[in-house]
Amino acid sequence: MPEFSIIIPNKDEGERLLQTVRSVLDSQGPSFEVIVVDDRSRRPPDLHGRWPNVTQLDGPGLGVAPARNFGASRARGRYLVFIDAHVWVPPDWLARIERALRADPTLAAVSPGIAVEGDVGTVGWGLTWDERLSIRWLPRPESAVAEVPLLPGGCVAVRKEVFDSSGGFNRGFRGHGYDDQEFSLRLWLLGHRLACLRDLTVVHHFRTEFPYPVEPWHHYYNQLRMAVSHFNEERIGKVLSLLRDVIDPSLLLARLFTDDTLEDRRRWLEVRAHDDDWFMSRFGIPF
Structure with missing residues (x-):
């Protein structure tokens, strides 16, 4: 049984997916399997039998959260690592993640620093929200393992038992947006701890447009679903007010x-x- 199951949702990533898989296959240390969930790409990859520890699954075509959950349902590892199909990792990344999780059994999930492709000196260590519930990257922390409010979905490792008991990524989300934010928020509210690893960095391609068609309402639906699922009435009202600036929320x-x-x-x-209220106060979030 592998220690890690690395789950990569893919939709029309093309060569970047192959680069990501090759990067992961160079990992040293703990045993691992790779699960690529192709979420109905217009040009799906063909990884069947290409590498012995890489499995390709046909996803439901409903978006990032369902694709990640589908991959997790087939995972055998003690730890699940979800990465985007445009991420490059150092060879010792799994060993560092395993060391952090074994050292502190109260940590439910961790994430490395996320560097920008082409500008690797620009790194974010976890995320937070501002007064409009927009995400903001956090600076390099002082401690090697630092608690953060939100872990980026581009690369996040979670204990499988925590993932299963917490329900995984929101099963009602569609398309793209807020899947990592809602998951992080829910884990904190359930009493778990999340942290960023200061001394581990992966490289992420931040694209300016999607390689596939997207439905804008999915993003707003996911945001409102997160708010209704976890926020008090006042904060739900604030989210609705923000949505009215960009969309009629009545259909949502x-x-x-x-x-x-x-x-x-x-x-x-x-x-x-x-x-x-506890969460916003704990991390000084002005929302």
Whole structure:
């Protein structure tokens, strides 16, 4: 059984996917498997049998969160690592992640610093929110293992038992957006701890446009679903106010009231260890 299952969602990434897989295959240290979930690319890759420890799955075509969950359902490792299909990792990255998680059993998930392709001196160590719930990268921390509010989905490692018990990435999310933010928020509210590793960095390609068609409403739906699932009424109202600047949220609300979002809200409010006031105060988030 591998120690790590590395799950890579892919949609029309082309050569960048192959570069990512080759980078991962150069990893040294703990045993691992690679699971590529092709989420119905227009030009799907053919990795079947190309490398012995690489498995290609056909995803549901519903977006990043469902693709990640689908890959996790087939994973055998003790630790799950989710990376984008345009990330390059150093050879010792898994050993460093394993060392951090073994050293502190209370850590549920960790992420390395994320460097910008072409400008590797520009690095973000975890994410936070500003007063408009927009994400902001955090600077290099003083401690080697530093708690952060949000872990970037570009590269995040989580204990499999924590992933399974917390429900994985939001099963109701569609398309692209907020999957990593909602997952991080939910883990903190459930009483888990998340941290960034100061001395480990991976390189990420930050694209200016998607290589596939996207539905803008998916992004806003995911944001509102996150808010309704975890925020108090005042913060839900603030999210609705922000959405009204860019979209009519009435259709989003109609969808939320007919899907399982309210069921999600009841479930998480019953079992969480902290509320959203605690989270915002804990990390000094002005929202």
